[in-house]
Amino acid sequence: MNRRPRLRTSAAAAAALALAVTNLGSATTAEAKPGEHRAPRPCPTLTVSEGWYGDTRARLDALVADHCRDKGRKPVAVFDWDNTVIKNDVGDATLYWLLRNDRVRPPRNGDWSTTSRYLTPGAAAALGDACPSRGRTLPTATDTRCADEILAVYGTGATSGGADAFAGFDHRRMEPQYAWLAQLLRGWTTREVESFAAAARAENLAAPQGATQRVGTARVTGWVRHYPQQRDLIRTLRAAGFDVWIVSASPEPVVDVWAKGVGVAPSHALGIRNTTDRGRLTAHLRGCGTVRDGEDAMITYIDGKRCWINQEIFGVRGPAAERVQPASRRQVFAAGDSDTDISFLRDATGLRLVINRNKNELMCRAYENGDGRWIVNPMFIEPKQRKTTPYPCATTGYTAPDGTAAPVRRPDGSVIPDQWDTVHQDPRTRTGVA
Structure with missing residues (x-):
């Protein structure tokens, strides 16, 4: 706990001190010389403006400001990789x-x-x-x-x-x-x-x-590109004190190599993990939650992404890793582009950024936006044109564990109605349209 210094000061100086203390939640004050007061250092903000739809950039900046240099445990941000941080796979x-x-x-x-x-x-x-x-x-x-x-x-x-x-x-x-x-x-x-x-x-x-x-x-x-917008977002989150992770359904050694290109270390990149034998990869896979190594029954895919995030980022072991955790043990921010990302996106407590690739379950949940925390943005390179038919949320938008199609349901079991595609990009002007 910080102790207030016992100072005799003027009313104006006391007001300045109170303002500095009030602002500590979203910024820090540079070290000052004795008797010198410096303004709080502002939280970082996004620098790339092109490509963000509507108020998305402003909402992301607001999230950063809300958690900038949080005291105690760092807020966690989790990104899918393919077609979320980069174009192509x-x-x-x-x-x-x-x-x-x-x-x-x-x-x-x-x-x-x-x-x-x-x-x-x-x-x-x-x-x-x-x-x-x-x-x-x-x-x-x-x-x-x-x-x-x-x-x-x-x-x-x-x-x-x-x-x-x-x-x-x-x-x-x-x-x-x-x-x-x-x-x-x-x-x-x-x-x-x-x-x-x-x-x-x-x-x-x-x-x-x-x-x-x-x-x-x-x-x-035969080509891949980093999205400048996502590289900028990752940089901004890290500068604000977020613990940034990549979670992908590609092999982990591959993800490790690519993640370095946006400043994320291999220790913060999760992918499909092989078991090893005398230093060489085998055809069997590491497990998570109730799945043991070598059973090959769970990878970083849909509910498997939730398990691996809980296990490797938040230290949750055993069967509990497969379940939704309390808000204090979940990521504040998540970004994805596909149904493979739906579980870890739903777990995010702050904002959920969805790159629109017309994936049924993901877009059903993002467009319904039941809790107001979903943000939809067109792809930054070669965006999809508007889908002319609604997403089949009420009938076949959800894929069950056995592979059958079913309605997309809310947490209370009610069915999400079909949703129209409203966030896309006009290919003639390359600007966002509704």
Whole structure:
């Protein structure tokens, strides 16, 4: 507790002292020389104005001011990565680099079912037929049939023949296509994977916007850009004393490499974590909450993101990590762009920034805005045009754990009505319209 100095002072000086004390909640006072008074140092504010819709920038600045240099525990801010902080997907970029550079190892004994417990027998057979084992790594730079099959299973969740590639998973905890990329990294060390990610990062940042690359016989996205607005927001939050984290459904060594580009250290980047064996990644995954290591049943995806945030950021262990925590043990701010982010966004106690990519459940909850804490902003690069039909909130906007479609419900169980897309960008003027 700060003790007030016993001073004999004039009424004017007393008023100045009272004003300084009042302002300590949102700013700090620079150290002054004896007898000298300095004005409180203001909280940082956003410097990039272009791209923010409506009053979004003002609301973000107000949040920073409300928590600027909070005493005690730092307020936590959590960002999704792909298409939230950057345009395009770093997991995709990494897989494309792996395939173009012969860095995917064949499974032992050619049994592709060992790469994912959710891979269907048909998909395992299709991969085995297209990618016979030929040494230490698969020649996917030249073997277009093998590259095409891997790309189909990862990118579409189906074989090149159209059969389902994955089955038997909890759709609120696991996305086996995302997990499969981490599992395809088996046999490499974390440092080696980081070097692959760094090479892919350099290529994608150097490529012109809109560039494509050939992988197998397909033309795929070949560029990535940081959003200046999000880099500025992260800088501002960190300057204000926030504890800023990245939580992504890409492999953690990949996220670590990319997060450095916005000033977030690897210790504050969470992604899909492999188990290791003698220093090398395995095809099995680390667990969270009630899921043990090697069970491969939960990644940083929808409810899994909540679990990993609770466990790694707030220190909640065991079954409790899967549950919503008291407000004092939750993030103040969260940002995301997809249904994979919905649980950790809902947990945020201050503001929830949604980058509009027309994802049903996310946009249903953001547009309904039941507690007034949701902010919707168009994508900063190549924004989506207005969706001309309402989001199907009242019928099929929610994906249940078994994969079936259901209505999106409020915490009290009532159904959210269909919502219209009202925050988008006019492609002719590149300005926000309602």
